[in-house]
Amino acid sequence: MSASVGTVFTGIRFENPFLLASAPPTESDTNILRAFEAGWGGVVTKTIGMHPVVNVKGPKTRFLRSSPDTAQISMEKRANTALHSSWNWELISDKPLDWWLPRLRRIKDAYPDRVLVASIMAGSEDDRELDHWRELAEACQAQGVDAFELNLSCPHMDREDMGSNIGKNCELIDTVVRVVKAAARVPVWVKLTPTTTNIAKEAEAAFAAGADAISSSNTFTSLPLVDPQSLEFEVHVEGKVSYGGLGGPAILPQSLAKMAQMTTAFPDRSFSGIGGISDFTHALNYFLLGCGTVQVCTAAMLDRAIGPTIISGLISGMQAFLEQHAGDGWRTLDDFRGIRRDRIVAHSEIKRPDAKEYFGGHDAREGYAHPASIATDLPG
DSSP states (O other): OOOOOOEEETTEEESSSEEEOSSGGGSSHHHHHHHHHHTOSEEEOSOEESSOOOOOSSOSEEEEEEOTTSSOEESSOOSSOEEEEEEEOOOSOSSOHHHHHHHHHHHHHHOTTSEEEEEEEOOOSSHHHHHHHHHHHHHHHTTTOSEEEEEEOOTTOSSTTSTHHHHTOHHHHHHHHHHHHHHOSSOEEEEEOSOSSOHHHHHHHHHHTTOSEEEEOOOEEEOOOBOTTTOSBSSOBTTBOOOEEEESGGGHHHHHHHHHHHHHHOTTSOEEEESSOOSHHHHHHHHHHTOSEEEEOHHHHTTTTTOHHHHHHHHHHHHHHHHHTGGGTOOSGGGTTTTTGGGOOOGGGSOOOTTSOOOTTSOOOOSSOOHHHHHHHSOO
């Protein structure tokens, strides 16, 4: 059998396991069609909601760059720098549901064999908001979308019953996922926020409610830096700034840690990895932790908006990797997916120098018998 970059994830056949994430690159049918033409195996739409949103004035996404010969990290465009991260405070799609529906159908008609995932979002404070989740799901799947990704992760929503405020609340996760699962005829992925202590708890709530997969991570809550000369934030509107999301290379190790918390807790479940991916070596980390697909945003934005060079490199990188390991019998992603997951253990399980024992953060008992032996030493 020859090697193949194709895969099956949540019951859906993918030409390759690489998707454009829900973000500015997927905000229009034009971009999504271009992305499929470039070779992406799947696309997650910009998040579709019931209510039109109004984004901030001025730039919504900016890129931070670092200088190799100094400590400077700045959004200032300058020579001889490397991409550090992206920063954005963009909200969900500002286009209404009625705008999206005919375009979803047009995309699926043009590329019936590619995977189109509708990212959707509503509130959770009352039955009316929960009905919005149902309406979004029913309307989008009628246009042929292959799956849903529930946006429970947007880091800069003002409402306490939307975005990451749902993703940090296991009870709300349960409620929303059950509502969508009851209406959905296609797989439901839940995109969780990384801004939580142990994301495995939120993943557990999502799976218990019927989620078919977890996507993670969204961007990490952050602020832009202050320019040392002007003393103004590098991004602001009339001097004011609010919290946004940090993505790109800077979050790769953090996102891997969040993913590992989940995949080690639920080794038999499905996960889509997001955060800091620009070539196959980055994606490989997620695959080795157990992810069945990965999603890309920042690198694609810097590559003609939809990443034609990035997807070409991801596919060729995976092909070369499979050829390199042909002797191991690896022909598909499933042959090596998750093989490094078992290396991740509790800190106390990491071996210490033989000359010194480790007591899990507690001092060794000195001069006293072990408590378990005291009862046996007492006179009967």
